[in-house]
Amino acid sequence: MxxxxxxxxxxxxxxxxxxxxxxxxxxxxxxxxxxxxxxxxxxxxxxxxxxxxxxxxxxxxxxxxxxxxxxxxxxxxxxxxxxxxxxxxxxxxxxxxxxxxxxxxxxxxxxxxxxxxxxxxxxxxxxxxxxxxxxxxxxxxxxxxxxxxxxxxxxxxxxxxxxxxxxxxxxxxxxxxxxxxxxxxxxxxxxxxxxxxxxxxxxxxxxxxxxxxxxxxxxxxxxxxxxxxxxxxxxxxxxxxxxxxxxxxxxxxxxxxxxxxxxxxxxxxxxxxxxxxxxxxxxxxxxxxxxxxxxxxxxxxxxxxxxxxxxxxxxxxxxxxxxxxxxxxxxxxxxxxxxxxxxxxxxxxxxxxxxxxxxxxxxxxxxxxxxxxxxxxxxxxxxxxxxxxxxxxxxxxxxxxxxxANVEKSVVAPPADKAPAEDDLLSAVVPYQAPARREPPKAGDTWEHPLDGLTAVWIRAGSFAMGCSPNDTMCEDDERPARRVTLTKGFWMHRTEVTAGAFRKFFAALDRPMPAPPRMGPMELNPGWAREELPMLGVTWHEANAYCTWIGGRLPSEAEWEYAARAGTTEASHGPVPEVAWFADNTGREPLDSEDMIRNQRARYMEILAANGNRPQPVATKPANAFGLHDMLGNAAEWTADWHGSYEDAAVADPRGPAEGERKITRGGGWSIYASRARASSRGKSSLDSRTSFTGFRCVID
CATH class of the missing domain: 2.130.10.10 (YVTN repeat-like/Quinoprotein amine dehydrogenase)
Incomplete structure (x- = not known):
């Protein structure tokens, strides 16, 4: 006592x-x-x-x-x-x-x-x-x-x-x-x-x-x-x-x-x-x-x-x-x-x-x-x-x-450190110049790029409803309001996410070592880059942007990405999610219920995935959408060109995100992400220098 x-x-x-x-x-x-x-x-x-x-x-x-x-x-x-x-x-x-x-x-x-x-x-x-x-x-x-x-x-x-x-x-x-x-x-x-x-x-x-x-x-x-x-x-x-x-x-x-x-x-x-x-x-x-x-x-x-x-x-x-x-x-x-x-x-x-x-x-x-x-x-x-x-x-x-402090004589601050190496990367890139085409491309035409060996698909111009789908009950606030968007020009888009093999060619062309594997902490899943056919993950926005510049292209706008992902449908996905997307439920040894995990076991989410052996999957192993694009939902969340911002409640042509911001939009969910993110309108966001084991990209070429 x-x-x-x-x-x-x-x-x-x-x-x-x-x-x-x-x-x-x-x-x-x-x-x-x-x-x-x-x-x-x-x-x-x-x-x-x-x-x-x-x-x-x-x-x-x-x-x-x-x-x-x-x-x-x-x-x-x-x-x-x-x-x-x-x-x-x-x-x-x-x-x-x-x-x-x-x-x-x-x-x-x-x-x-x-x-x-x-x-x-x-x-x-x-x-x-x-x-x-x-x-x-x-x-x-x-x-x-x-x-x-x-x-x-x-x-x-x-x-x-x-x-x-x-x-x-x-x-x-x-x-x-x-x-x-x-x-x-x-x-x-x-x-x-x-x-x-x-x-x-x-x-x-x-x-x-x-x-x-x-x-x-x-x-x-x-x-x-x-x-x-x-x-x-x-x-x-x-x-x-x-x-x-x-x-x-x-x-x-x-x-x-x-x-x-x-x-x-x-x-x-x-x-x-x-x-x-x-x-x-x-x-x-x-x-x-x-x-x-x-x-x-x-x-x-x-x-x-x-x-x-x-x-x-x-x-x-x-x-x-x-x-x-x-x-x-x-x-x-x-x-x-x-x-x-x-x-x-x-x-x-x-x-x-x-x-x-x-x-x-x-x-x-x-x-x-x-x-x-x-x-x-x-x-x-x-x-x-x-x-x-x-x-x-x-x-x-x-x-x-x-x-x-309020001082009469101030110390002069040293200049800020030079821009990150990711920014320097862009200055080392010489953009590819594609030869002029004799005939304009048609919807569904394909083209193999001579630098990275990846196939691009021609996406025709068109209009669609961008934002929360009418019957989608999983939408977040930043997916609203839905609005009518018109893309006035067609574009080529990678048929798949950029693979580790293609990205390795990019760094080899610049005589640079590959970036370190993504690792966020002791519990973070780290798939590595050993297999050429896997999506390239753990890239910063700067690296993705530089790669797209190298092949003579760019990252897609958020509107271009969603238009291509929807491929003419007004639903949240172009088919049943387990059939068309790789995500947390189906990328491990045993099936999981990621929505239940995120609701009731969120603190143990990554631990459960690690124990279940969840990993990214080779590209193009799920069916393509109606535009011929694979893995628009799942496998890798994909960088876009746009800063995150709110939607305007008005029809618009060729929209772009805010002029400046803190984080860039990512789209599509990923192999370790729960099901509600594998939707056409779902919006992620990350800082430009962020590296995660579920974020990759694909490019578009005008």
């Missing part, structure tokens, strides 16, 4: 911390709400104004910095397989590196674009800095860099299995660290002693695969640990780990995989990337949501509650402002890009950080959307995190740290 009393006292003493005062930034989103009393933050900066200092960081990292007593602490990983993890301490005033510590990882894992690379943010207090890494290594250091204790959470609570690796950050009380290991395991929520690292309590949770960080609050005389799980939220007694309540709006846990819960005035915002699934709960009566948003969503950054309003940023950079009391949409503006770092509110200003270095400062006192400043930094990578203390705003790229 005495041990239990001591445990409760350790956890409860000063458990729920208030918003940051401006003297420190102690963890992920400060104390968990991204609010700060920091004064004298800069409003305006650029590559030559109000940069106090910057520092190039070793390795790569996605964590936010933490600040205490004039010192900043930041983490990163090193090595191709994250063999080591690195911690650094900088002096805030001038950016001096005061120490660096390197540790061997207890769980090396191959790094990839979509995996955690030091994503967990540390925690700091007056006595120590606490480092958590995606390996599961948890280390406590003095502010001087001396190791106090270390433990291996992968060994104790794992093995950690997450398709994108482990990314949840620490939350702290006066005596404990709280960690949510959300993985396929089952998941674990635990409290660890700050003094020596021993486990105070642990609670098992269902298998999931998220990066959410717990939130610590006081309510009704009790300290609660709030966690996102099972499609909603749950409250645990922070002293014992006992679950007090749980609320789930749906089973699609992946829709809540990244953003964390946010609390204000005894109410909690439960965020989602899906429309009508972000909602507000009362901590006193969590049985039913107080409201649900209609349009507002958030994908990467966590919600911000400030002065009676909720701010959310969706996957393409749309910023939504919602009334906290009613859930009513107040206004919406477009940021200049995606936002992965969570916003920070300081008085009348809210700072929104975009992935590529633009920061938009919004007036929190204005009833209407009022942008005070839009600031650009010449970043060479992605902005993952931010922190704020009196007089200083910090931005963290993968390999660089910036301190922004």
């Amino acid at each position: 005495r041990a239990r009393i001591v445990l409760i006292w350790i956890l409860a003493a000063g458990c729920a911390l208030g918003a940051e005062t401006g003297e420190a930034w102690s963890g992920f989103r400060g104390t968990g709400d991204s609010l700060t009393g920091a004064r004298d933050l800069p409003l305006i900066w650029s590559g030559s104004a109000n940069i106090a200092w910057y520092a190039d960081l070793p390795g790569y990292g996605q964590s936010s910095p933490v600040v205490w007593g004039g010192a900043l602490f930041i983490t990163s990983t090193g090595g191709k397989s994250k063999e080591e993890f690195i911690a650094r301490r900088y002096r805030v005033s001038d950016g001096k590196l005061e120490w660096e510590k390197r540790f061997r990882s207890s769980r090396p894992q191959e790094a990839g674009e979509r995996t955690s690379r030091a994503a967990p943010t540390p925690a700091v207090d007056a006595g120590a800095v606490y480092l958590l890494f995606d390996s599961g290594d948890l280390v406590a250091l003095t502010h001087g860099g001396e190791e106090l204790w270390r433990r291996d959470l992968n060994r104790d609570f794992g093995p950690i299995k997450n398709g994108h690796d482990f990314g949840s950050s620490l939350r702290q009380s006066a005596g404990a660290l709280f960690v949510h290991i959300s993985h396929l395991g089952p998941s674990v929520i635990a409290a660890v002693s700050k003094k020596d690292g021993h486990t105070l309590w642990r609670t098992d949770a269902p298998p999931e695969g998220g990066w959410q960080t717990p939130v610590l609050v006081s309510h009704g005389g009790k300290d609660l640990l709030l966690v996102a799980k099972e499609g909603g939220a749950a409250a645990l007694d922070a002293s014992t780990g006992r679950q007090l309540w749980q609320h789930a709006l749906g089973k699609a846990s992946q829709s809540r995989a990244i953003p964390s819960l946010t609390v204000a005035a005894d109410r909690v915002i439960v965020p989602s990337m899906n429309r009508r699934e972000t909602y507000l709960l009362s901590l006193g009566n969590p049985a039913e949501p107080l409201w649900q948003t209609q349009a507002a969503t958030t994908q990467y950054s966590s919600p911000l509650i400030h002065r009676g309003r909720v701010y959310l940023v969706n996957a393409v950079g749309a910023l939504f402002c919602v009334d906290f009391a009613t859930g009513k949409d107040l206004w919406q503006i477009r940021l200049p890009g995606q936002a992965w770092a969570s916003a920070i509110a300081a008085g009348d200003r809210i700072y929104f950080f975009t992935l590529r270095g633009a920061t938009v400062v919004v007036d929190a006192a204005s009833a209407e959307p009022k942008v005070l400043a839009t600031n650009e930094l010449p970043v060479g990578g992605k902005v993952y995190g931010a922190a704020a203390v009196n007089g200083s705003l910090f931005l963290r790229e993968g390999t660089r740290l910036w301190r922004l």
Whole structure:
């Protein structure tokens, strides 16, 4: 009994911390709400104004910095397989590196674009800095860099299995660290002693695969640990780990995989990337949501509650402002890009950080959307995190740290890194010039290209209804409204997806090595490129675009792709999907029900496919559509030329997507994708440098 009393006292003493005062930034989103009393933050900066200092960081990292007593602490990983993890301490005033510590990882894992690379943010207090890494290594250091204790959470609570690796950050009380290991395991929520690292309590949770960080609050005389799980939220007694309540709006846990819960005035915002699934709960009566948003969503950054309003940023950079009391949409503006770092509110200003270095400062006192400043930094990578203390705003790229402040003499920023190699690829390509034809082609004519050996089919001009089919019950919002589209010119289109063999000829012609196989993480399916007749997968948009340029063509517009896929039909597919498409249900050793899996076992989806041996299939092994095209649905999702955007409710000729954007449209589903994506109108979207094991392409030639 005495041990239990001591445990409760350790956890409860000063458990729920208030918003940051401006003297420190102690963890992920400060104390968990991204609010700060920091004064004298800069409003305006650029590559030559109000940069106090910057520092190039070793390795790569996605964590936010933490600040205490004039010192900043930041983490990163090193090595191709994250063999080591690195911690650094900088002096805030001038950016001096005061120490660096390197540790061997207890769980090396191959790094990839979509995996955690030091994503967990540390925690700091007056006595120590606490480092958590995606390996599961948890280390406590003095502010001087001396190791106090270390433990291996992968060994104790794992093995950690997450398709994108482990990314949840620490939350702290006066005596404990709280960690949510959300993985396929089952998941674990635990409290660890700050003094020596021993486990105070642990609670098992269902298998999931998220990066959410717990939130610590006081309510009704009790300290609660709030966690996102099972499609909603749950409250645990922070002293014992006992679950007090749980609320789930749906089973699609992946829709809540990244953003964390946010609390204000005894109410909690439960965020989602899906429309009508972000909602507000009362901590006193969590049985039913107080409201649900209609349009507002958030994908990467966590919600911000400030002065009676909720701010959310969706996957393409749309910023939504919602009334906290009613859930009513107040206004919406477009940021200049995606936002992965969570916003920070300081008085009348809210700072929104975009992935590529633009920061938009919004007036929190204005009833209407009022942008005070839009600031650009010449970043060479992605902005993952931010922190704020009196007089200083910090931005963290993968390999660089910036301190922004109101300074008379600014450091001049170095130029951004040169464009990615994918962009350079296009400059090395000499487009093929096809000889003039004696007679105009007719519908169904074919032509074998002399460079890649692939066959192209002539697609005649015509009109069709683009968008959600009349009887299609699986349509998403961005497939509507359907509209009449006319293509005024015919075009040649590859009969199949570009194969690995054809793509190998392309890189051989340029005397370049093939790109590395796509790998998103330890659970990601990786089919490789060993077989010439498989679709070429794991290509970026730049590589696909360069290939099409090489053969004298281009990527199809979204309208051209859908017209060719429909081949004259008004249905969602040109035949029964299992008969005409390779997708998750039929590309493994045993048949699967992918729609049931995505509804009820989403966190284990990739694990199930891996165990079932699902793989891409040789091209043209399913029947062609009426235009003579194979695999328009399934096998590989296919890049198009268009940026993602909304449809206009009007007939149009030769439509193109928006003039600019963040992500390009992909079409057709893929060998590892669930059935509802293998439809003519289904729209995917990916960033230009994205590589996945299910994305390929085909070209058109005018």
